[in-house]
Amino acid sequence: MPTPMPVMTTTAPAPSRPLTTVVPPARALPTEVPQTAIDVDRLSFFYGQKQALFDITAKLPAKLVTAFIGPSGCGKSTFLRTMNRMNDVVPGTRITGKLIVDGRDIYGPGVDPVALRREVGMVFQKSNPFPKSIFENIAYGVRLNRLAADRSAMNDVVEESLRSAALWDEVKDRLHDSALALSGGQQQRLCIARALAIKPKILLMDEPASALDPIATQRIEELIYELRSKFTIVIVTHNMQQAARVSDMTALFWLGKLVEFDRTEKIFTNPAAKLTEDYVTGRFG
Amino acid sequence: MNHDAIRRWKSTIVVWLCGLSVLVALVPLAFILFFVVSQGVQALNWDFFTKLPAPVGEPGGGFANAIVGTLMLVGIGAAFAVPIGVISGVYIAEFPATKLATMARFAADTLNGVPSIVVGVFVYGIAVMPFQQFSAIAGGIALGIMMIPIVTRTTEELLKLVPPALREGALALGATRGWATMTVVLPAAAPGIITGVVLALARIAGETAPLLFTAFNNRFMSVSPTQPIASLTVQVYTYAISPYEDWHRQAWAGALVLVSLVLSCSLLARFATRRLERLQTGH
Numbered sequence: 001m002p003t004p005m006p007v008m009t010t011t012a013p014a015p016s017r018p019l020t021t022v023v024p025p026a027r028a029l030p031t032e033v034p035q036t037a038i039d040v041d042r043l044s045f046f047y048g049q050k051q052a053l054f055d056i057t058a059k060l061p062a063k064l065v066t067a068f069i070g071p072s073g074c075g076k077s078t079f080l081r082t083m084n085r086m087n088d089v090v091p092g093t094r095i096t097g098k099l100i101v102d103g104r105d106i107y108g109p110g111v112d113p114v115a116l117r118r119e120v121g122m123v124f125q126k127s128n129p130f131p132k133s134i135f136e137n138i139a140y141g142v143r144l145n146r147l148a149a150d151r152s153a154m155n156d157v158v159e160e161s162l163r164s165a166a167l168w169d170e171v172k173d174r175l176h177d178s179a180l181a182l183s184g185g186q187q188q189r190l191c192i193a194r195a196l197a198i199k200p201k202i203l204l205m206d207e208p209a210s211a212l213d214p215i216a217t218q219r220i221e222e223l224i225y226e227l228r229s230k231f232t233i234v235i236v237t238h239n240m241q242q243a244a245r246v247s248d249m250t251a252l253f254w255l256g257k258l259v260e261f262d263r264t265e266k267i268f269t270n271p272a273a274k275l276t277e278d279y280v281t282g283r284f285g
Numbered sequence: 286m287n288h289d290a291i292r293r294w295k296s297t298i299v300v301w302l303c304g305l306s307v308l309v310a311l312v313p314l315a316f317i318l319f320f321v322v323s324q325g326v327q328a329l330n331w332d333f334f335t336k337l338p339a340p341v342g343e344p345g346g347g348f349a350n351a352i353v354g355t356l357m358l359v360g361i362g363a364a365f366a367v368p369i370g371v372i373s374g375v376y377i378a379e380f381p382a383t384k385l386a387t388m389a390r391f392a393a394d395t396l397n398g399v400p401s402i403v404v405g406v407f408v409y410g411i412a413v414m415p416f417q418q419f420s421a422i423a424g425g426i427a428l429g430i431m432m433i434p435i436v437t438r439t440t441e442e443l444l445k446l447v448p449p450a451l452r453e454g455a456l457a458l459g460a461t462r463g464w465a466t467m468t469v470v471l472p473a474a475a476p477g478i479i480t481g482v483v484l485a486l487a488r489i490a491g492e493t494a495p496l497l498f499t500a501f502n503n504r505f506m507s508v509s510p511t512q513p514i515a516s517l518t519v520q521v522y523t524y525a526i527s528p529y530e531d532w533h534r535q536a537w538a539g540a541l542v543l544v545s546l547v548l549s550c551s552l553l554a555r556f557a558t559r560r561l562e563r564l565q566t567g568h
Contacts, residue, residue: 084457091382114461122457128450131473131565140468141458180566191454198458 037062037202037232038083043097045078045087052078054257055097060249065224065233067247067264069240070279074253076236077125080204083234084120085113102201118145121200125207127187129179129194134171137179137190138162141198157197165193166223185216192223196231203227205235209242221246240280244268252276318544325541328534333542338504338520344531348539350506351520354421355546357508358500358516359490361425366432367482373433374440374478379466390441393434402494404430409498421507421514424500428489435488439481443474476561483554487547493518517543 038060045053053075060066068076081087082099085106098105106116129137138158139148148154158175162168167189171182179190188208195203205224209217224233224246237243243250244264251261252275260267260276271277278284332347339346373393377386404427412423447470455465471478493516501513502523517539524536 086453086457089453089456114456114459117457118459122453124450124453124457126450128448128454130451130454130469140455141460144459144464178564178566194454194458 034061034064036060037101038234039098039100041098041100043079043082043095043099045075045082045096046094047090048092052256053082056258058251058258058261060232060234062232063229064248065228065235065246066249066251067243068234068236068251068253069238069243070253070259072238075256076251076253077206079253080206080234080236083202083204084117084122086117086122088113118198119200120202120204121195121198122204123188123192123195123206123208126211127184127191129182129187129190131178131180133176134162134179134182134190135175137194138197141194145198147198161193161197162190164196164227165189166219166226167193183216185212185219188212188216188220189223192220196227200231202232202234205233207236207238210238217242240268240282252279254279321537321541321544324534324537326538328538329541333535333538337506341529346535348515348517348520348535348542350503351515351517351539352542353506353508354500354503354515355490355517355543357421357510357514358424358428358496359486361422361510362428362432362489363482363486364425364429366429366485367436370433370436370482370485371440371478374437375444375466375471377437377441378444379462389437393437396430397434397438400494401431401492402497405495405498408495413499416511418511419499419501419513421500421510421512424496424514424516425510427495427499428492431492431495432485432489435485436478436482439485440474440478443477443481444470446477447473473565476558476565479561480554480558483550483557487550490550491518491543491547493522517546 036059040056040058040060043053043056044051056079068080070076078087082095083101083106087093087095095107099107101116101120104111106113130140132140135158138161139154142148142154142157148157159168159172162171167186170186171190179187182190188211192203192205192208209220212220221242224235227233228248235243235246247264249261250264250267252259252267252273254275260271260273262272266272267276268280271280332345334347334352335349336345336347337350338348373389377389380386408423408427408430412426413419451473452465452470455469456462460468496516496519500516500519502519503513503515507514521536521539521543524532524539527533
């Protein structure tokens with residue numbers, strides 16, 4: 001694994017759209033202390049008898065991009081999925097500790113996971129568009145949450161979401177064609193658009209580019225960069241360069257434990273833990 | 286002979302054996318089609334579709350009542366077997382580890398293996414005896430009972446093939462579990478389920494035994510659900526065991542119509558499935 005560099009080089013043929021260098025140099029963090037979007041307090045998670053997360057405590061800042069890195073099976077995806085209670089679907093799971101989103105513990109009594117997921121959107125590792133038209137894919141969540149009063153409001157939401165996901169120009173003439181006819185990268189951007197359409201406060205992304213080619217990956221990363229000021233974004237990635245390129249904060253997970261959580265720049269240039277240094281320099285993992 | 290040559294020989298023999306088995310498996314179908322078509326077309330004419338059976342000794346007549354009867358019996362059967370089958374298939378797929386699902390899966394497999402004559406006798410007991418009357422409804426119930434396990438298991442298998450990621454996608458947008466199943470998972474499996482349903486229809490359309498004690502037969506045109514009703518299979522059976530040459534020819538024609546019906550069901554299933562899949566995938 002090469003030393004991570006916050007620059008992306010590509011030798012692919014020039015696409016129709018000029019490629020800008022993916023990410024400008026690391027963005028300066030705001031000088032004031034950012035608000036906390038997700039406050040995690042001694043969170044442990046179990047699949048049956050097997051403990052997958054150990055006593056995680058962290059404050060994820062609002063309107064910034066936080067990246068989770070770590071080797072496969074280190075618990076980063078599990079942790080991400082606790083944030084919209086997606087693990088509830090898996091039988092035999094148990095959780096202890098607190099996970100506070102917007103001032104309330106989402107595992108506390110009286111919290112409806114269905115309502116929570118409207119606030120905390122999610123994009124999956126493998127793009128999962130519904131076998132419906134492009135339009136219907138976006139409209140699905142909008143209808144579900146009654147966010148459009150009539151047909152024209154719906155059209156506006158669909159256009160706005162597709163524009164936010166940088167997909168509008170490519171699909172505006174075939175909104176009623178099947179979403180499955182899109183390329184892999186387009187499908188993933190559609191899934192992002194679908195998640196944005198219900199206007200979540202937080203967007204969780206579980207290795208959103210791991211199944212994509214470099215060009216499509218680059219577009220997703222550009223998109224994350226554009227979305228960062230509007231949403232709190234949490235992204236799981238096993239690609240360290242990607243974490244370096246897109247995130248403001250980085251957390252390293254190791255065997256279900258949070259090893260280090262700090263500004264991305266610090267994690268990649270001057271980590272506190274030896275383990276972090278070994279991992280980001282590619283000495284193992 | 287060296288080792289490699291022996292291996293190549295073995296491979297060749299296996300390939301030939303497989304090819305031969307396929308041929309042997311196809312022979313019965315080829316013969317059935319050949320005989321049914323060559324014998325059936327002789328008695329097949331417009332009257333066959335429009336006229337009622339002629340009295341013994343009188344030439345001509347047709348199977349109009351039996352064709353209508355078969356369509357009606359299959360319709361009644363499907364009307365209750367498809368919803369029950371699909372919904373119980375959804376239950377088994379959604380809650381696979383529950384006791385009820387395990388029982389239902391086992392029950393469906395058992396029911397699938399129950400001889401059709403036994404189903405006929407059972408329905409005779411519950412839907413004919415109490416009313417002292419053979420009826421189209423009783424026949425439809427018997428066919429429906431044969432259909433339920435096929436539809437249930439097909440639905441379950443096809444739902445299991447839908448990637449869990451699709452369901453999670455819907456849940457992540459704030460859908461409840463039931464809504465996600467109805468609006469995303471079930472539609473994704475729909476092309477396959479439709480194929481399964483149509484094939485099940487074809488299967489029950491060819492049943493004779495469950496109808497003998499339930500729908501019985503009717504020499505006249507009837508569309509009343511509470512009256513005995515004719516069916517292609519029972520009519521073919523009655524005509525085939527008769528001593529009359531003319532009736533034998535008509536039995537062949539009836540068999541041809543039945544086989545065509547089943548065949549067109551299969552073709553329809555393929556066509557509908559492909560059409561729906563194309564709509565979904567855009568290819």
